[in-house]
Amino acid sequence: MKFKHFRTDGFYVGSFTYDSEALGGIKNLALKENISSGCFTVIGAVKDAVISFYDQKEKKYVERKLDQPMEIVSCMGNIAEKDGDIIVHAHACFSLEDGSTVGGHLVSMRIFAGELHLFPGDSKLERKFDAKTGLNLLDL
Secondary structure, eight states: OOOOOOOOOEEEEEEETTTHHHHHHHHHHHTEEETEEEEEEEEOOOEEEEEEEEEEETTTEEEEEEEEEEEEEEEEEEEETTEEEEEEEEEEEEEOSSSOOOEEEEEEEEEEEEEEEEESSSSBBBBEEETTTTTEOOOO
């Protein structure tokens, strides 16, 4: 395992606007506050979401639209840069009305009500393309 040590000096707590797209909101906060690395969690409920699964053989994401109200069971992610752009990467698990769950790589989620806890890092974190996996992985 490769790793890099980060220190945090406080954290952000946010409340998403009704009907807003969460990942875009997190990216906007990172840009506004000059955050180039960090980790976050989101709790709450969504109106709908798009998740994906990475097909390791084909090296491509397969998207799935979840067009229904759901509770966020777990949502966590990180913030890094790729080619000077802020990348917000997250995975989420949602609870459906019947109690079943579905999750994966988070493409988008439209918030019904949600709260953010963001812990910024103290130095830059970057993503770099990895030919073996076909993914933009953290460059540590």
